[in-house]
Amino acid sequence: MSATTTIQVVGVKDTINALKKIDPQLQKDFRAQANDIAAPAIKAAQDMYTELPLSGMKYNWAQQGRTRKNFPFSVSKAKNGVKLRIDTRRNAVGVILIEQKDPAAAIFETAGRANANKLGNQLGFVGAGRTRFIGPAVYRARRGIENEMKKMILDTARTVQKAL
Numbered sequence: 142m143s144a145t146t147t148i149q150v151v152g153v154k155d156t157i158n159a160l161k162k163i164d165p166q167l168q169k170d171f172r173a174q175a176n177d178i179a180a181p182a183i184k185a186a187q188d189m190y191t192e193l194p195l196s197g198m199k200y201n202w203a204q205q206g207r208t209r210k211n212f213p214f215s216v217s218k219a220k221n222g223v224k225l226r227i228d229t230r231r232n233a234v235g236v237i238l239i240e241q242k243d244p245a246a247a248i249f250e251t252a253g254r255a256n257a258n259k260l261g262n263q264l265g266f267v268g269a270g271r272t273r274f275i276g277p278a279v280y281r282a283r284r285g286i287e288n289e290m291k292k293m294i295l296d297t298a299r300t301v302q303k304a305l
Contacts, residue, residue: 152298153236153237153294154229154231154233154236156294156297156298156301157171157227157229157236157297158229159301159304160297160301163301163304164304167297167300171227171293171297172227174293175225175227175237175290175293176225178286178289178290178293179225179237179239179286179290181282181285181286182239182278182279182282182283182286183223183224183225183239184282185278185279185281185282186223186239186241186274186275186278186279186282187220187223188278189274189275189277189278190216190219190220190246190274191216192216193214193216194214194249194264195260195263195264198212198213198214198245198249199212199213199214200212200213201213209244211244211245211248212244212245212248213245214245214246214249215243215245218243218245218246219241219243219245219246219249221243222241222242222243222246222247223239223240223241223242223275224239224240224242225237225238225239225240226238226239226240237290239275239279240275241272241275248260249264249273250267250272250273250274250275251267251272251273252264252267253266253267254267254268254269254270254271255269
């Protein structure tokens with residue numbers, strides 16, 4: 142799950158993939174720097190999780206016919222689940238994403254946005270392609286981050302071009 146704001150820098154995927162070919166340490170450094178730059182947005186998203194959304198979410202839930210448990214919802218797990226991910230797959234929509242990795246919190250973020258259901262109705266409306274907490278928090282915290290991220294990507298692209 143990511144915010145609706147996008148910055149387009151052409152060749153980001155190619156640049157990140159080239160880093161690994163040149164020197165794997167460069168790619169690790171890039172990821173670390175991206176995490177440092179995105180830290181205020183990640184912190185803002187984590188700070189949104191303060192309490193249990195619905196009392197029933199504290200119980201174990203498993204989907205019918207599946208053994209994996211999606212719940213219980215835990216505030217600490219929800220906070221720890223907010224992570225930055227770099228996705229360089231060919232068909233990826235975004236390259237640098239802030240996502241919710243905890244299954245219960247991810248369900249909370251998106252329940253009812255595609256199809257009406259009981260959980261979504263209890264949590265309140267969320268529009269298609271939107272999230273309840275992560276999207277708005279990242280959107281508000283993005284101002285200084287966008288320019289720093291763009292500068293870092295362009296600097297990295299120059300490094301890759303010099304190495305090739």
